[in-house]
Amino acid sequence: MLDIAKTAQLTPDLLRSFLVAADTGSFTRTASLVHKTQAAVSMQMKKLEEDLQCLLFKRDGRGVSLTAEGEILYRYSAKILELHDEALTAVSGPKLHGKVRLGAPDDYAMKHLPGILREFSVNHPQVQVDVFCDDTPNLSKMLDNGQLDLVIATDNVKTKFSAPLELTWILPERMDPSGLKELPLALFHPVCCYRENGLKALEKASRKYRIAYGSPSLAGLLAAVQGGLAIAVVTKDTTAKGCRHALPSDGLPPIKSVYIDLRFKPRNRSEVVSVLGGFIAKGLGIVI
Template sequence: MPRNLDLTALRAFVAVVDAGGVTKASGFLNLTQSAVSMQLKRLEEALDVALFNRAERKLNLTGAGEQMLSYARRMLELNDEVLGRLTAKEYEGTISLGVPHDVVYPAIPEVLQRFNTAFPRMRVQLLSMGTINLKAAFARAEVDVILTTEEDVDRGGETLLERPMVWVGAQNGQMWRQRPLPLALEDACIFRGPALSALDAAGISWELAVEADSIRTVEATVSADLAVHAIIEGTESPYAEKIEHGGALPALPRIQINMYRTELKRSEPLDALVGFLRQAYRAM
């Protein structure tokens, strides 16, 4: 059965080393000298090794003691970090994150899970809307971090990923072969203009099978094989797949996933969230 080291004894050990003796360490720890000495004895008995060379007048560490000091510092640092994260007031509150609904998958669930593990007392308020509305909310300082889907990046933004747009349809669907090509597009979707322009340039007739202000309506229409849609490659929903059309549909432009963060708020949790977003999208 594994044994557990006493963190109180470890803290006394580190204090004695740093202070250069039991007398000074007892003052730092607010303990009596005998109590500190007892903690050192308890630690040595638990390890069954001598940590100090007591044959010399000066308090010197043995080889085992030097190794133990390195472990003890790391263990205490981790202990203090855990207690700080779980109890400190600065690790409470809410961070608002805006993400276009068409790039929520597959990265955002992973990001939210990692953030919750690192900062369990904080909450991420997820806002899902189109890029145009997200940028307007960000300009009004209503959201801390936003992701956008754009053909370029504005000042202050950071491009996390650049991928081509692709045509998507129902799994094993055939609606992409129909002419006029039935489309499912949101009213304010940033992909709408590039998709229609590409079809017009290729001389392919099209019709809007559905116009909606909700991505759910679009997804339902596409998954039922009633229309096709255009999205960033790699962000397909579980209900659709990239259409392998062999050139029957026109190529679409490349789109950037950009990130903008507020300069009005600085905190370790916000920095961590930004870092998780970078890692998740750049790994795609």
């Protein structure tokens, strides 16, 4: 009989991918958070299941959830990584101290920050990161007023520290928008460039619409879509149970991309701010 203890290797890299996959319920989102391809993450999880000779995930449509064995491994993985990170810190010693005030729209905070902050914390455990969620105009004002050190923002204008962000329509899985005379929309509040670009696309295509729901949060918009009530504008990496992205057959117009950028005041760019900014830029694909 095969000796699992001799063949299975629970490496930190493998366990981090496993934990993120369990937390997000998506190999696609895990790939972006751990900076791997989706294929690489899928292969990691498949190998882990083969080595442990058990199923760790239940595949459910586009998402995954943990089996009973997966729940057990999750608890041990968290403990193993905590000890691993503690050991590294004890040997090398923390080199960076201080506090960073970071602003981000809530959809970025939900999708991008968990992996970025996890990686940053492992390397710099003595740095305190305070996260503030709001829309881009309010966050920009807070940055100008000295209330924030770094801001993740979206804009229709390309800046020095930005990367393109593709937008798409997300709609209820069984909705056929091609047959609707008037499209019911769930949109962010008027200051959002997602909303602006989505409405411009519809107006250019002469598609009638009504704004049925509005929310400052991604969760609020997706609730309306998941309820089968509306269509929303999201980034292409946004998924939700019971929802799908628009297909060419749906007859919805393409939406102009926006830019995600990292903002800071050069005069207030301390070492702590610069280092966290580097982690964020790497996670978002921004060159600084």
